[in-house]
Amino acid sequence: MAFADNLKNLPSAAHLAAIDLLDAAGECVATIENKPGQAGSLTLYAAMAAKHGAITPAAAQEALALYAEHTEDARLHPGKHPNIDRLLTLLAQGQTLSVRQHAA
Template identity: 40%
Template structure:
């Protein structure tokens, strides 16, 4: 199994982003990932999901994201609330949500 760091190394660059919004079908922002230290890995992963799944965050995309988060997924399951970006993917998967991923240009 690959690690989170190994997965990130294979993903597209995010230097052109200032963040990413996760929106509902009415374009309301439900979750924001800023381009700041400590959040760049999550931003890179969510941006890769947006590219791979045409901006749609559904159960299939969430499952891919959980696989990419690797060891952080297990930690999030063991410690609810510690990894909000993983928790969101778990919620999307478990509740069958369909959301939009909107990368924000810098």
């Protein structure tokens, strides 16, 4: 399935303005906002955090599958899809990021 189709099967993130991704020290390493160009990633990251309790290596693996065609594009063009690049790095390094939500 394509990424757009996969998004239809995830819970809505309309209640969120943004999420912060926090490293093991609690420092914010990234923010994903609910705006054009990021709303799909916000929905996907929020769903993975709800399912896995954080963005764990298992969550990253599942998210990469759901990003579908964009995952291969990210592998071929590092930097083009920073939210996917982050998942690839987490998976390779076995890291986990916690998620802090900001209500809309």
